Amino acid sequence: MSRQNGPGVMWALLGMLLLQSWVAGVPTGVLSPAVPDAPASSNPQPSGGDLVDHGDGTASLTVWEEPLGIGVVRDTWIGSAAPDSNHATSNGLLVGHSSNNSDRNCAMLALDLDLASLLTNVSILSASLELMTSQVNGTPELFTHMIYRQDWDPDQATWNDHDSGQPWEVSGAQGNDDSGGLMDQQIALANGSWQTFDITRSVDLAHFRRSQGFDSTAGVLLCGPAWGDSNVEFLSSEVAMSSARPRFNITFAWGGSSTPSPNIRWVDVHPRSPVRIDADSPLTFSATARTGQGDVSSGTVVWRATTGSIDAGGLFTPDVANVTKIEADVLGVLGEVSLHVVPGMPVxxxxxxxxxxxxxxxxxxxxxxxxxxxxxxxxxxxxxxxxxxxxxxxxxxxxxxxxxxxxxxxxxxxxxxxxxxxxxPGTPVHLLFDSDLTVPSGGTLPLVPVVTDILGNVMPLASAGAITWESEQGSVDFAGIYTGAVTGTWRINATSDFGASGQALVEVTAGSSPTSSWCRRTARSPPTSLSRCNCCG
Missing domain, CATH: 2.60.40.1080 (Immunoglobulin-like)
Incomplete structure (x- = not known):
């Protein structure tokens, strides 16, 4: 997968967006709906952003990074092949895996709710993230999780660190203290498509935490395949045309602020999907239960696996090569991982x-x-x-x-x-005859071929099946006995039922000529039923 959008791809996408905006009569700098009249004075209003009041006590806010540097939306991508590199200034967000350098990439996005002018006394109903695809390879399956850490910095984050010199619990932000709370899972769309991810849980939690005096950032981690060659590149907030940048959409209810449940609402399992091991290699899983407010909660973990076995400590022992579902049950709330088990070392x-x-x-x-x-x-x-x-x-x-x-x-x-x-030997192909066959006119001569396959291997006579004869002069009976007539050298064609064929040349001599070559041959061995002839005397 390319590390940077080529100018041709980038300008083609931006040109398409310009054309769509022109046809729709919408200014090219803004794809969101125009801001309607302000709501009634009794309802709180944001101080900025694109707001749509639905007139039923709910409203929608769409925000993206404009102008660049304001910091309402910040994004980057991290990669295992260059684990200490930050890519916050890249025009693209890389997600997935590239097999040629064993590189896994994840995108990270941050929405500052304060800079987005989302008031605190509203209740979050839903939230989504829209990304424009610029390049897709294969059919990568994508997973969106919340970023738990409040101290991560998009301008410093790398595969190894969430901030300069500050490592993640697990590289790639994969630890249960780094991220979790799966929000969405889907297949990447085609090039030039807007892809929408559900991020309600992240925005709702960030909205609640800022009301408690904590950081106002909603963080999203977007990862894909961990092996193979399947990946996607989305346009980032650094792209020149603002209408192609990542967009956050929030739908909320006016008045009041919802409080997430203090009870367990999800369970994070590490390592998380997608995971692959071979059938010879046990793997230990860990689970962390969290409340709706994002706090870690205690509780006994009950482990289950659809194949293989897993003990009370989370140690999974594989056997059958397939996709196994690992479940972590904490007080009835499940966390799941799809584990791909491949064959082990051949024995x-x-x-x-x-x-x-x-x-x-x-x-x-x-x-x-x-x-x-x-x-x-x-x-x-x-x-x-x-x-x-x-x-x-x-x-x-x-x-x-x-x-x-x-x-x-x-x-x-x-x-x-x-x-x-x-x-x-193979299929009968050839019927071969001696080259010096003679018989006197009126005499008889048995025609006995040698049967061979195409490579000349001799086969039993019976393998040829019944033989059909055709003679230029004289006659041949069903047993292959030729009777000479007119003197001369005559061709006799032989064809078997199984496709073998050949021809014999027989010289017919005058009347009581010297003993035929066939008679001379048979006279040297005891007579048989085939050695009878009127020339042997």
């Missing part, structure tokens, strides 16, 4: 089939299987293959080269498995 290797017989003109697909200690199939491993006689490629396709016995072996590390293969 066995098998090859299927273990034995096989195939004709030489065929190929055999061999299938290997690597298993870990829990019988999970390990895929994507680099294997090596070897065939004693024939050949085998990297996907296990074996091609024989000679009739006989062969063996194929596959290797991974110190593991190996073999398949014993018997290679037989």
């Amino acid at each position: 066995s290797l098998s090859l299927t089939p273990e034995t096989a017989t195939l004709p030489i003109d065929a190929v055999l697909n061999l299938s290997e299987e690597l298993l870990d200690a829990h019988d999970n199939v390990a895929s994507g491993m680099t294997l090596s293959w070897h065939a004693d006689v024939g050949s085998v490629n990297e996907t296990g396709v074996y091609t024989p080269s000679a009739v006989g016995e062969d063996s194929v072996t596959v290797y991974w590390g110190t593991l190996s498995a073999s398949s014993d293969i018997t290679v037989t």
Whole structure:
């Protein structure tokens, strides 16, 4: 994923926004609704910002950073590949993971409710964050959490530190003291889209805390995938056109200020989604329960896992490779993590089939299987293959080269498995005849072909099936006995039921000529039923 918006991408997005604003008749510097008449004097009013009074006791406020440097909205992104770098002046907010440098990125945004002119005596009904996508790779799943720390500084924050020289509890603001209270979870939209995230919990908590004399900042941590190559870049508050900057929308009720519940409202689990381990590696989880006012609350944690096992201390022992749900139950309030368990180190290797017989003109697909200690199939491993006689490629396709016995072996590390293969002749292709066949006119000659496959391997005569004969002169009966007639050399075509074919050339000589070559051959061995002929005397 690019570390900076290219000028072409940036100007294309800004041009699109200008065109949309022009068509809608809205000034390009402001995409929010115009400020209506002030509400009745009995209702409190903000001193600034874009306010819409809905006329039913509720109103909406939309704010973004304008002019630059006012500090109502501040943002940055942090990355594991450059853990000590701050990116508060970047035009983009990077979120997700890039596989080429194992870089995970999270965006961080801060809304100052005082600078946004949100009065204290209103009740927060809902709040959202809108971000403009400028570049999307893959389909990253995005998670929004509150930032708990009040002392983090967007101008100093890095992957390692929340402020200069002040480390996060866990790098990347992933600790339960750093952030939590999952607010939204969704897939990144296409380039050039406004994506809206629910951040009600963060704004409501910040609104309550400032009424108690604490910091007035609502912090949002936006993270995505922790592995693979799936990421998104949003435009930041540094982008030139203010209408493309991050926008915070707050809907509230006039009069009174809501007080969040002092009871447990959510449970944070660390490490948090997304998490990936292999089936050989136990992992310890921790849980922190918080009240609606953001305070840590005590309570016994009851752990549950859909697969594998987890003990009372949060130690999870995996077995099956799949997506496991880890639950932390504190007084009936659940915190959850989706844990991706992948196969562990392979401990066995098998090859299927273990034995096989195939004709030489065929190929055999061999299938290997690597298993870990829990019988999970390990895929994507680099294997090596070897065939004693024939050949085998990297996907296990074996091609024989000679009739006989062969063996194929596959290797991974110190593991190996073999398949014993018997290679037989292939499909009958050729019918071969002697080249010096002669018979006297009126005599008979049995035509007995030699059957071979395409590679010349000799096969049983019966493998050819029934043979059909066609002669230029003379005749051949169903048993292949040729009777000579007109003298000369004649071609006899033979075709078998199974597709083999060939031709014999037979010389027919005059009447009672010297003994035919067939008679001469058979006279050297004891007569058989096929050696009868009127020329053998």
